[in-house]
Amino acid sequence: QVQLVQSGAEERRPGASVVLSCMASGYTFNDYYIHWVRQTPGQGPEWLGLINPTGGSTNYAQKFRGRVSMTRDTSTTTVYMELSSLRSEDTAVYSCARGVRGLHYFDLWGQGTLVIVSS
């Protein structure tokens, strides 16, 4: 079954970091980018960045550069996204999404992971 399965909900204090995972299955891992998108209540989705599983190159949204890091483990077909220096505004549902190379859209989404940042 073609799917992206994400790790469970997390709660962190302000200033801490969080690492989320996204495991791909049912397709050739290297053939698609993996993007991370978050959504807060009342706001539209916000793109954080992408990783190319082939080689591990990344492209981060300017807003998150210096705070976000994306890595991948090809042996387990899993992508990781670390967000550091968390603040309350980072409370959101974070989703990974598969990106079709050259066509600039997302054809498969994970189920989303709720991250709560609270003191």
Add this chain to the structure above:
Amino acid sequence: QSALTQPASVSESPGQSVTISCTGTSNDVGRFNSVSWYQHHPGKAPKVIIYGVNNRPSGVSDRFSASKSGNTASLTISGLLPEDEADYLCSSYTSNSSWVFGRGTKLTVL
């Protein structure tokens, strides 16, 4: 990068047609043929219904169509069915090599 502008909500009766707009700038919607549309039922993963401005993925009903003029893209749903009631999101690739989304439009099928 500012979010794309969509109406917060639209409503229409079953069997009718509805059009949802998505307005960006010359750095995203107006520059690239890379607008995509997603249907999002609460609690479920978004589903792509249009990509590359007006292309439907395999399996998506031809009741969904889309177009673009200048900095504004539009999604039209014809022959509305109760199951079309959902949030609809637009997205575009941008000149910053990033992606931008609209805030979503809640479609109510009366």
